[in-house]
Amino acid sequence: MPSxxxxxxxxxxxxxxxxxxxxxxxxxxxxxxxxNEWIESxxxxxxxxxxxxxxxxxxxxxxxxxxxxxxxxFVAMRDLYMKTxxxxxxxxxxxxxxxxQELVTLRDxxxxxxxxxxxxxxxxxxxxxxVDQRQVDRAKAFAISQRWNAPYYEAxxxxxxxxxxxxxxxxxxxxxxxxxxxNSQDLYYDKGEDPSSxxxxxxxxxxxxxxxxxx
Ligand SMILES: Nc1nc2c(ncn2[C@@H]2O[C@H](COP(=O)(O)OP(=O)(O)OP(=O)(O)O)[C@@H](O)[C@H]2O)c(=O)[nH]1
Numbered sequence: 001m002p003s004x005x006x007x008x009x010x011x012x013x014x015x016x017x018x019x020x021x022x023x024x025x026x027x028x029x030x031x032x033x034x035x036n037e038w039i040e041s042x043x044x045x046x047x048x049x050x051x052x053x054x055x056x057x058x059x060x061x062x063x064x065x066x067x068x069x070x071x072x073x074f075v076a077m078r079d080l081y082m083k084t085x086x087x088x089x090x091x092x093x094x095x096x097x098x099x100x101q102e103l104v105t106l107r108d109x110x111x112x113x114x115x116x117x118x119x120x121x122x123x124x125x126x127x128x129x130x131v132d133q134r135q136v137d138r139a140k141a142f143a144i145s146q147r148w149n150a151p152y153y154e155a156x157x158x159x160x161x162x163x164x165x166x167x168x169x170x171x172x173x174x175x176x177x178x179x180x181x182x183n184s185q186d187l188y189y190d191k192g193e194d195p196s197s198x199x200x201x202x203x204x205x206x207x208x209x210x211x212x213x214x215x
Contacts (some may be wrong), residue, residue: 014174015084016167019106020091021099022070025126028157029091030067031165038158041106045069047077056171063171082113089168092141094125094154095133100141107148114131121150121167129156148167 027045029036048067050064053060063069066081080089088110103123111117122127123145125136138154145152151169155162 002076011059011061012178013064014171014176016063016065016080016089016170017085017105018065018067018089018091019078019110020070020089020124021093021096021102024070024091024093024096024099025157026070026089026091029089029124029126029155029163029166030065032163032201034065036160038160040127041210044071044184047081053166054171056168056175058105059175061175063167065167072107078109079113082110087115087122087174089122089124089166089170090150091124091126092136093127094136094138094141095127095130097135100125100136101145103144116151120170120177122170122173123148123152124162125152125154126157128154128161129159145180155171165177 003182020026022044023042027043027048028039030048030050033040034052045067046069050065050067051062052065053062055061066085068081069077090103090106092103097132107121110119110121124142125138125141141154142152153162153166153169155166157163
């Protein structure tokens with residue numbers, strides 16, 4: 001069979017979960033990444049999922065992206081999608097100190113549910129175009145990301161700044177874990193799960209120094 005026919009078939013599929021307080025721009029970041037479109041209106045999300053194929057360092061990756069609800073009334077759904085997620089975009093708005101604070105709880109929950117301190121995470125300070133309304137210092141957000149050993153990006157869904165970069169960084173983290181040779185010994189399957197399924201969890205993780213990307 002000609003290999004060229006299969007050259008662009010994704011070799012990996014990952015579940016990405018976009019989390020953060022209500023109104024920080026999760027849906028807008030996702031819509032810009034998946035459809036290249038800007039949404040001006042605010043329509044609170046319940047839960048939306050998207051499938052999109054991306055090329056990362058020459059490799060085709062299929063992403064299943066879950067855009068979650070920031071509002072409190074839907075928090076009961078969180079446990080479920082945190083279990084399924086393999087990589088997390090933690091989004092706050094640089095115009096809201098409270099939205100950064102909310103990430104602390106979300107990150108704690110992810111670590112608890114995944115039972116994994118080094119699960120792939122990217123911290124996103126969105127709405128970076130609203131410079132006059134900034135409430136969160138870049139240095140402060142970066143310090144938090146360092147403590148969490150996760151990269152920090154300032155982004156703007158409106159200007160499409162760092163939109164691709166945050167998703168690609170997360171993909172790279174997930175690919176690195178998938179590629180790591182010692183992962184083969186660390187794989188284990190959920191009780192009762194079909195071992196041939198691709199839903200796998202990893203116990204030991206690789207540390208990568210935090211990065212700060214500024215506009
Ligand atoms: N100026 C500016 N506005 C933004 C940006 N991202 C989102 N917004 C606006 O912020 C509002 C909320 O954006 P959403 O993407 O719906 O926020 P969300 O986090 O998905 O909100 P929930 O669904 O409630 O969790 C909308 O009016 C967007 O137009 C940005 O980068 N810059």
